[in-house]
Amino acid sequence: MDSDSHSQPSDSAPEVDENRTMETVRDLLFGKQSREINDQIATLERRLVSAIEEIERNMHNRFESLEQFVRGEIGSTNERFEHEKSEHEKRQSETGERVKSLGEALSERFTKLENAITRVETEARTQIFERAKTLSGEIAESSRKLRDTLDHEIGGLKQNAAQRGQLGEWLIELGMRLQPGGGEGDDKPAS
Incomplete structure (x- = not known):
């Protein structure tokens, strides 16, 4: 009876050790991989966000440059127009019929100039619209390319994780078979 009481606690102790060992093996096999996958996904997300922010900054800068250029052109054309108009009014009041x-x-x-201004504004708006469409x-x-790259990378990571998961299952099964009392041959009574 003494030997039975000693064998039962020792049987449960190897089961606890076995569970701890299995958890340690799982952590060793998958813990690092899981952290690496999380790090790779985080890196891809940072790259994607950075690329999108860069594109937005470039687009914003281009729009600002184009807007400043158009405003400058319109402003200088308006200044010329206003200057010529004031000159015209001055001459008209001084010279009578000749000025008329x-x-x-x-x-x-002025009509031609206004038409030219209208045409320049229309062309500028068209250019801005076309450039906005292009951008x-x-x-x-x-x-799309960034999403495709991200999807491809994530797919590779998932496939790699699935392969390592299968390898882990095989190692666990092998470990269970190699342990005393875990294999098929151990079920037969000793003769």
Whole structure:
């Protein structure tokens, strides 16, 4: 009876040790891999966010440059227009009939200038719109490429994790078979 009481606690002690050993093996096999996968995913996310922020900054800077250029052109054209208009009014009040004929000529020039300003504004708006479409397309393409790269990397990581998971199961099964009382041959009574 003494030998039975000693064998039972020792049987449960190896089971506890076996569980701890299995947990340690699992941690050794998968803990590092899990941390590496998390680190790789975090790195990919940071790269994606950084790339998107860079594209947004570039687009913002380009829009600002284009807007400043257009405003400068419109402003200088408006200044020329206002200057010519004030000159016209001054001459008209001083010279009478002569100025009147000049005024008509200048009015025609102003009409052309206004048409030119309108055309420049329309062209500038069209250019801004076309550039915005191009930049939007570039951003969409860059985002798509980044998503594809991220999906590819995550797929590779998942496949790698699945292969290591299968290897871990095989090692656990092998370990269980190698342990006394865990294999198929140990079920037979000794003769």
